[in-house]
Amino acid sequence: MTEQMTRIALARRPDGMPVPEDFSRETAPLPRPAEGEVLVATEYLSLDPYMRGRMQDVKSYAPSVDIGGTMTGQGVGRVLASKAEGFAKGDRVTGMTGWASHAVLPAGELRKLDADVSPTSALGVLGMPGFTAWTGLKKYGRPEAGQTLVVGAATGPVGSMVGQLAKLAGMRTVAVAGGAEKCALARDTFGFDATVDHRAHDDAEGLRAALAEAAPDGVDIYWENVGGKLLEAVMPLMNTHGRIPLCGTIAWYGGFEDVADRLPGFMRSMLVKRLQLTGLIIFDHWDAFPQFLEEVTPKVKAGEIAFLEDIAEGLETAPQTFISMLQGGNRGKQIVKI
Amino acid sequence: MTEQMTRIALARRPDGMPVPEDFSRETAPLPRPAEGEVLVATEYLSLDPYMRGRMQDVKSYAPSVDIGGTMTGQGVGRVLASKAEGFAKGDRVTGMTGWASHAVLPAGELRKLDADVSPTSALGVLGMPGFTAWTGLKKYGRPEAGQTLVVGAATGPVGSMVGQLAKLAGMRTVAVAGGAEKCALARDTFGFDATVDHRAHDDAEGLRAALAEAAPDGVDIYWENVGGKLLEAVMPLMNTHGRIPLCGTIAWYGGFEDVADRLPGFMRSMLVKRLQLTGLIIFDHWDAFPQFLEEVTPKVKAGEIAFLEDIAEGLETAPQTFISMLQGGNRGKQIVKI
Structure with a gap:
């Protein structure tokens, strides 16, 4: 047989x-x-x-x-x-x-x-999601100590790594996640400084108010995993010269909201605040994978990255x-x- | 008195x-x-x-x-x-x-x-518009010989300088301008390789077809002066790793089109093609103004830049x-x- x-x-x-x-x-x-x-x-x-x-x-x-x-x-x-x-x-x-x-x-x-x-x-953590976080943050996020990072899907394998690497770089880190359990995870396991539960807010305005409280000095890096109302909520909070590594738009995978065109307002924010948005597909970056493993493997073995x-x-x-x-x-x- | x-x-x-x-x-x-x-x-x-x-x-x-x-x-x-x-x-x-x-x-x-x-x-040419073109192209456009640039408002003081500097860097340059007279100007005075008259096209699809003909190898730098239907027309033509210096959105200064939300599609293009969009406000860059004058003044005096x-x-x-x-x-x- x-x-x-x-x-x-x-x-x-x-x-x-x-x-x-x-x-x-x-x-x-x-x-x-x-x-x-x-x-x-x-x-x-x-x-x-x-x-x-x-x-x-x-x-x-x-x-x-x-x-x-x-x-x-x-x-x-x-x-x-x-x-x-x-x-x-x-x-x-x-x-x-x-x-x-x-x-x-x-x-x-x-x-x-x-x-x-x-x-x-x-x-x-030592595969594609971890490498995605490490590459995008380093190349397109450019963390600066004392600045603030917001990441959606924050307990996911990319988001949790983004948050931890940003924290190691001295940033204030804000997690957006769905539900109280995930928010607790973000705080307790991944060490985020603040969390926002997107399920507690029906619209972008409510979400924005919660984010503004969690990021009182504004947002310098918005790691875009999500799109949808989170993007809409974050844009007015972005600081001048903010960076937006664009890694995914999971909120839009199942379809789009029926709303008026948000592109003009988005482009205006990009211009007025001199933001930088960069699309990231990890398959372009494999050359750096050995460097990633060399840098991050010891931190994972030492338990510095959860x-x-x-x-x-x-x-x-x-x-x-x-x-x-x-x-x-x-x-x-x-x-x-x- | x-x-x-x-x-x-x-x-x-x-x-x-x-x-x-x-x-x-x-x-x-x-x-x-x-x-x-x-x-x-x-x-x-x-x-x-x-x-x-x-x-x-x-x-x-x-x-x-x-x-x-x-x-x-x-x-x-x-x-x-x-x-x-x-x-x-x-x-x-x-x-x-x-x-x-x-x-x-x-x-x-x-x-x-x-x-x-x-x-x-x-x-x-030796003031803010010329300096804007020079700075944005160098820092955020990153011209490469053999690649293609598209610029709207191409006979304006920024657009015409962008086109000429890109041409000096060995790029194929495509002008978008309103009307036959401006297109002739773009070609004859500013040396663009191809021109597209946006007034000849009512919608983004028609404009896109004309652009596709003018840019047969796709678009590597789209200098964004305009927004509106030109942005919509260009996005599907962008090549992987394209750059979009964002300098203005004049098409939207007077109001917005009543269309469905274009943001999800825009973000998808940005991601899938790994594009980079960077907002440019020239007031951030005055430090480089002496370097600009030093580099560009001789070219203007020599008649190399019209x-x-x-x-x-x-x-x-x-x-x-x-x-x-x-x-x-x-x-x-x-x-x-x-």
């Missing part, structure tokens, strides 16, 4: 928020590595908001997933079989396995993991877990154990 | 596009300089789009003009009387005279002009000339001869 693998495929393109029917579960014979390739048994799969974009058939920074194709994603696993120098059976590696129990990957697209850091950290992981069980739970994550159902970095 | 001076004051705050009744003409006794001050007789007054902002009573990068206060503005004139070292009667100087026949200014706020450049050039001036006659024409300029009625840098 041939061994089987399981994978989650894109069944159809979602309209707004994805639903379970947009995904399908497929089995196939276990693939074999060719020369220079490695067969990996996935242990952990990373779920990230960017995957929502890959489900669309629009020109974007990376190719869409085809209908019937395996959902894209980073995984951590063990080498089952290797036809590549430098990789041996049993090695723990990370790479773009996709939402699949097994994957064959070229050796050049795999990275061996340190034995003394937890395997899941390679997907979060991180949270939510681990769901079983590849078959990935679609529902992903949908729940897009709706804010996770606490920390969302991972699926396979 | 006491000598008199004339000034144009703000009579009331405009609602949308200014009208002549928003201004009033006042006379007053000629002021006398105190110790350290200089009395200047204004010869030429600069009219610039930023003055529209000063007429509003909103928090901005510079104080509003008070009702009854003299309209702000840069002038060139002759020293009539000096109580400051370094300035003597007859010297030609420039400073913030306002819309007035005479002004008393502290010596530190005046600059003596070279005798061998035309006095009006200190208000345009410039155009529209000179209206008489201080009393300033309000109507200003209104006409906001509506695109000028060809070059708008100046009033007093």
Whole structure:
């Protein structure tokens, strides 16, 4: 009997928020590595908001997933079989396995993991989300001691890292998160100086009043993960020469509010306050990944940087877990154990 | 009999596009300089789009003009009387005279002009507009040979300088201007490689098609003077890692289009293409003004940089000339001869 693998495929393109029917579960014979390739048994799969974009058939920074194709994603696993120098059976590696129990990957697209850091950290605090926070803050946020940072989705793997790195740089840090539990997490686990619960405010005005209290000296860096009413709330609070690293607009993934054109007012704020907005896609910056690991790994090992992981069980739970994550159902970095 | 001076004051705050009744003409006794001050007789007054902002009573990068206060503005004139070292009667100087026949200014706020450049050039190509173009292009545009620049209001004093400096840096330059005459100017006088007449296109789609033809390799720098449908037309044509120096949004000075919210789509483009948008207010950058003069003055003297001036006659024409300029009625840098 041939061994089987399981994978989650894109069944159809979602309209707004994805639903379970947009995904399908497929089995196939276990693939074999060719020369220079490695067969990996996935242990952990990373779920990230960017995957929502890959489900669309629009020109974007990376190719869409085809209908019937395996959902894209980073995984951590063990080498089952290797036809590549430098990789041996049993090695723990990370790479773009996709939402699949097994994957064959070229050796050049795999990275061996340190034995003394937890395997899941390679997907979060020491993986793409952590690297995103570190890169965007350094290059486009340019933290200055004594200034104020606001970040939405603040307990997420990017937001929590942004807050902690800004705090280490001497900034006042303000977390925006959904619900009292997440606000407590932001304060107690991630060390934010102040928190704002966006669920407690229906409109941008209410949210703005709460933010103004949390950021009495205004906002110098707004890390944009969210869009929507948070962006609208923050803009009037921005200080002159503020920076806005733009990492995502999760509030708009499911559709747009029916409001009058906000672009003229936005552009006016950008001009009058001489703000800088820079789009950040982490795939442009891999060159700096070794520097990131060198700088941040010791801080994680020493416990100076906290991180949270939510681990769901079983590849078959990935679609529902992903949908729940897009709706804010996770606490920390969302991972699926396979 | 006491000598008199004339000034144009703000009579009331405009609602949308200014009208002549928003201004009033006042006379007053000629002021006398105190110790350290200089009395200047204004010869030429600069009219610039930023003055529209000063007429509003909103928090901005510079104080509003008070009702009854003299309209702000840069002038060139002759020293009539000096109580400051370094300035003597007859010297030609420039400073913030306002819309007035005479002004008393502290010596530190005046600059003596070279005798061998035309006095009006200190208000345009070698003044604030030229310096704005030079600064924004260098710091936020970052020209690269072989790439493409698009600029709106391309025959204006900022746009024409942006185009010429980008061309000197080896870029393909595309002018957007209103009407066949301005397009010819952009091509023949300012050396743009291609022109697009925005008046020939009612909507963003038509404008975009024309721009796509003029910029077949996409747009790497969009110099934002305009906003409105031009911004909407350009965004889908932006190349990855494009830069948008934001200098003004003249299309929105008179009011906004009644359209659905364009902010989500704008932010998506900024993210997906990793664009950078930076607000530019030239008043932040005066430190570099000597460097600008040193670099650009020889090019102007050598005729390597072309410039155009529209000179209206008489201080009393300033309000109507200003209104006409906001509506695109000028060809070059708008100046009033007093």
